[in-house]
Amino acid sequence: MMDKKYTNPEPVPPASQLAVLPFVAAVDGFLREDGDVPKLRITVHRTMTRAGYGYLQQVCGYVRGDDLDWRGKVGRLFPVTEGIMGAAFKDRLIWRTKQYSTLNELRADLRKSMLEIGEEGDPETLPVSYLAIPFLSPQEQVVLILYADCNELNFFADDARVRRVTAMCRGFCRLFDGLQKEPFPNLQNFPLLKGEPITEQPNVYPYLHESLNSITPPTFKVVPSFNYEAAAA
Numbered sequence: 371m372m373d374k375k376y377t378n379p380e381p382v383p384p385a386s387q388l389a390v391l392p393f394v395a396a397v398d399g400f401l402r403e404d405g406d407v408p409k410l411r412i413t414v415h416r417t418m419t420r421a422g423y424g425y426l427q428q429v430c431g432y433v434r435g436d437d438l439d440w441r442g443k444v445g446r447l448f449p450v451t452e453g454i455m456g457a458a459f460k461d462r463l464i465w466r467t468k469q470y471s472t473l474n475e476l477r478a479d480l481r482k483s484m485l486e487i488g489e490e491g492d493p494e495t496l497p498v499s500y501l502a503i504p505f506l507s508p509q510e511q512v513v514l515i516l517y518a519d520c521n522e523l524n525f526f527a528d529d530a531r532v533r534r535v536t537a538m539c540r541g542f543c544r545l546f547d548g549l550q551k552e553p554f555p556n557l558q559n560f561p562l563l564k565g566e567p568i569t570e571q572p573n574v575y576p577y578l579h580e581s582l583n584s585i586t587p588p589t590f591k592v593v594p595s596f597n598y599e600a601a602a603a
Contacts, residue, residue: 379445380420380427385557385598387430387444390414390514393542394433397516397535402435408521409497410434415448415455415515416596419565426450426459426515429596450567457574457581458502459512464536464582465502465574469527473498476523476578483575499525500579501532503539506589511564513596532585539588547592562595 394412401407411432418427425447431438450459458465470476480493497519505514516539518526526532550559 380418380447382427382429382445383597383599385600386416386596389546389596389598391430391433391438393538394430394516397518397538398433398435400534400538401518401531406435407525410518410520410522410525412516412518413443415517417450417459417512417514417562418595418597419563420447422565424450424565424567426452426455429514449570451569451572454500454502454574454579455515455517456572457579458504458515460572461581462504462506462510462512462587464504464532464585464587465500465579466526466532466582467498467500467524467578468580469524473523479577480575483577486576487571487573489573497521498523499527501526501535503532503536504587505539505543506587507594508589508591509594510589511594513590513593529582529584532582536585536588543588543590543593546596547590550592556601557598558601559593559595560597560599560601562597 394414398410398412401410411434413432414429415426416429418425426449428443428446431443448455450456454465476498477493480496484491484493499520499522501518503516504512505516507513516535553559
């Protein structure tokens with residue numbers, strides 16, 4: 371259980387934040403190619419360890435078109451069972467919101483899901499489309515998770531859209547595999563040791579979300595974890 375959680379955000383090296391932000395902005399630009407997407411926001415989480423325990427940690431702020439919502443967000447720790455990210459972590463598969471014929475049908479499933487997992491709140495105020503794409507290590511452990519949500523019905527139920535975003539993620543993997551072999555001067559990806567995963571009761575919305583088995587998650591060939599920091603010359 372998450373009784374050993376850290377209540378305050380844990381620091382994320384600025385180099386790690388800057389490593390993912392341009393990529394997240396590029397994904398945001400692609401998703402907005404055909405026009406604005408209501409309340410679209412995108413971020414990246416990583417697996418990390420503190421005091422021997424493993425968490426999901428938000429690496430950068432939310433990119434939201436012209437806005438970067440970072441205050442109070444960077445460094446937040448979550449149990450590895452958190453929401454749709456936790457489902458992607460557990461299964462090592464892409465997870466998303468299912469296809470719906472109407473918004474009313476989606477809201478009904480969302481309401482039923484919230485009741486089942488004991489979540490309070492107004493379903494009318496929550497996003498209607500979610501996406502979580504895990505980036506796997508050579509050992510098929512989760513290194514990063516791209517997370518996105520928005521208020522456009524069936525936005526991530528489009529297989530072609532998810533496939534293209536996943537292709538962008540694979541390009542990210544190729545780049546950092548190369549940098550792992552030939553790093554920039556004074557910049558190093560310091561390894562993160564694997565910790566005992568901190569879990570809570572899974573709270574993915576059971577009637578709303580689904581795994582996507584037809585698209586293989588992006589996989590690093592070299593990178594085992596993501597922790598870029600400035601290194602001594």
